[in-house]
Amino acid sequence: MIFSLAIYAAPYSSQASDSAYRFATALLDQGHKLYRIFFYHDAVHNASSLATPSQDEAHLPQQWLQLSEKHGIDLVVCIAAALKRGLLNQQEADRHEKPGFNLAGGFTLGGLGQLVDAAVTSDRLITFGN
Amino acid sequence: MGILHTVNKSPFSHSTLASCLEVCGRDDCILLLEDGVLGAMQSSPCTRQLTLAIQQGVKIYALSSDIKARGLSEKLLPDIQATDYSGFVRLSIEHRCVQSWY
Amino acid sequence: MAEISKKLLFVSRHAPYGSSIAKEALDAILAASAYNQQLSLLFMDEGVFQLLPAQEAQEIGQKSLAAMLPALSLYDIDEIYVHQESLQARQIESRELVLDNIKVIDSAAVHSLLARQHQLLSF
Numbered sequence: 001m002i003f004s005l006a007i008y009a010a011p012y013s014s015q016a017s018d019s020a021y022r023f024a025t026a027l028l029d030q031g032h033k034l035y036r037i038f039f040y041h042d043a044v045h046n047a048s049s050l051a052t053p054s055q056d057e058a059h060l061p062q063q064w065l066q067l068s069e070k071h072g073i074d075l076v077v078c079i080a081a082a083l084k085r086g087l088l089n090q091q092e093a094d095r096h097e098k099p100g101f102n103l104a105g106g107f108t109l110g111g112l113g114q115l116v117d118a119a120v121t122s123d124r125l126i127t128f129g130n
Numbered sequence: 131m132g133i134l135h136t137v138n139k140s141p142f143s144h145s146t147l148a149s150c151l152e153v154c155g156r157d158d159c160i161l162l163l164e165d166g167v168l169g170a171m172q173s174s175p176c177t178r179q180l181t182l183a184i185q186q187g188v189k190i191y192a193l194s195s196d197i198k199a200r201g202l203s204e205k206l207l208p209d210i211q212a213t214d215y216s217g218f219v220r221l222s223i224e225h226r227c228v229q230s231w232y
Numbered sequence: 233m234a235e236i237s238k239k240l241l242f243v244s245r246h247a248p249y250g251s252s253i254a255k256e257a258l259d260a261i262l263a264a265s266a267y268n269q270q271l272s273l274l275f276m277d278e279g280v281f282q283l284l285p286a287q288e289a290q291e292i293g294q295k296s297l298a299a300m301l302p303a304l305s306l307y308d309i310d311e312i313y314v315h316q317e318s319l320q321a322r323q324i325e326s327r328e329l330v331l332d333n334i335k336v337i338d339s340a341a342v343h344s345l346l347a348r349q350h351q352l353l354s355f
Contacts, residue, residue: 001223006353008253009232015164015196016138016232022195026215041256081256112263119351120238120269124222127354129232129253130138133346149245149277152317153342229243229346230354 002033004118009130010042011060012053017046020128021063028071036074036118037064039107041129044082047075049104065106076118079109132157134225138164138232141176150231151179154188159221161213162192170210171202184209193218238350239270246355247278248297249289254282257355258300265307272311273304274345275334276318279355283314283329298330305333313337313345 005024009016024034039046051061068075082103083092089109093101103109119125132155139146147169150160160183162169169176170192184190194212197203206212213221222228242261248254261273275283282297289296304312312331316338319326326336337345346352 003222008256008355019138019163022215023218027219030216030219032219040260041253080259112260113267115260115353116240116264116267116269119240119353120236120267122351124228125351125353126136126222126228127230127232127352129230129354133343133352145277149318152339153276153315153346155343155347158343226347227349227352228354229352231245232354 001124002035002122003027003124003126004034004036004038004122006038006040006115006118006125006127007043007046007129008041009128010045011051013042014130016128016130017043017060018058021060021067023126023128024067028067034071034073035122036076036114038076038078038115038118040078040081040115042085044077044085044087047077047082047087047104047107048102050102061104065104068106075107076110076114077103077107078115079111082109131224131226132159134158134221134228135160136228136230137162137166137169138230140165140168141174142168146231147176148179151176151183154183156187159189159191159225161218161221162190162210163196163218167192167196167200167202170197170206172205172207174207177207180207181209191217191221237269239272239348240264240351240353241345241349242271242273242353242355244273244275244279244282244355245277247281248287249292249294253355254279255295255297258297260353260355261309262303262307265309271309272313272345273309274313274315274342276315276342280314280318280322280324283331283334284324285328285330301330304331313342315339315342
């Protein structure tokens with residue numbers, strides 16, 4: 001079965017992103033396909049390359065990237081939600097003349113159409129919010 | 131094939147579980163997770179509606195890791211079934227779609 | 233995107249302004265209107281507060297959601313529902329609402345609305 005996840009909550013502030021990660025690994029363990037994870041609202045912070053949790057804490061941005069590399073999952077961050085919260089890739093940083101960028105490679109910025117596409121393409125869309 | 135409802139808020143501070151129960155159908159299922167597992171306690175403000183829903187055939191599950199993390203294993207309503215993330219995945223497959231109440 | 237048309241219901245349950253999730257739900261359904269899907273929108277719980285007219289959101293430096301809502305019909309989103317019991321609990325009359333084509337439905341009808349969708353987009 002094809003799944004996609006929509007995550008709307010910031011990591012480290014609430015449990016939602018961590019729950020989404022555990023759900024993702026469980027569905028992959030059962031042999032299902034995870035088509036896309038769409039990060040919207042405060043969940044854009046899951047994509048920060050600058051997140052520096054202490055060593056005894058989970059590193060969610062890194063965990064998403066490892067999962068994506070291993071299973072070929074599309075990690076899409078809503079561009080409008082990301083930019084206003086200060087999550088930029090190099091292209092957007094250049095365009096807006098910002099001194100740096102912090103979107104971890106492996107995440108892509110995309111529009112809300114990608115959320116709709118995930119809903120249409122997948123058999124199940126599961127939302128994790130707070 | 132009903133709907134799987136997930137609830138992640140405590141009924142002691144939010145009306146999320148009450149709202150979910152209000153529109154929940156007989157062939158639906160509710161999964162309590164995160165602070166939502168507080169709704170599975172014997173002292174939950176939604177006990178009456180939960181019991182009624184269970185009698186009508188609604189299945190209520192609570193995520194075991196969230197129950198254990200909060201030290202609630204001994205304080206749960208008897209008719210609530212514990213499950214893990216693989217169970218959560220299976221429930222999402224057995225139902226036609228998922229409504230997240232948060 | 234796949235050439236299939238699915239029934240997608242956007243469920244909007246949060247009050248405007250205190251959190252931006254209500255606005256972001258509206259942005260999402262407006263964006264979805266470009267993809268030839270069968271869209272509908274349900275307001276319930278605190279989400280019904282988005283439907284009050286006379287919102288002067290500029291007072292808090294925001295854009296009025298009440299002013300955005302009429303755009304839904306311009307985007308051909310006409311299946312718009314509000315949960316009757318959520319209105320009653322907040323003593324809001326359906327004739328007060330900013331959308332006059334909105335369908336007021338009770339809890340049982342909300343259940344059957346949810347049960348005939350392919351996917352639920354929960355906000």
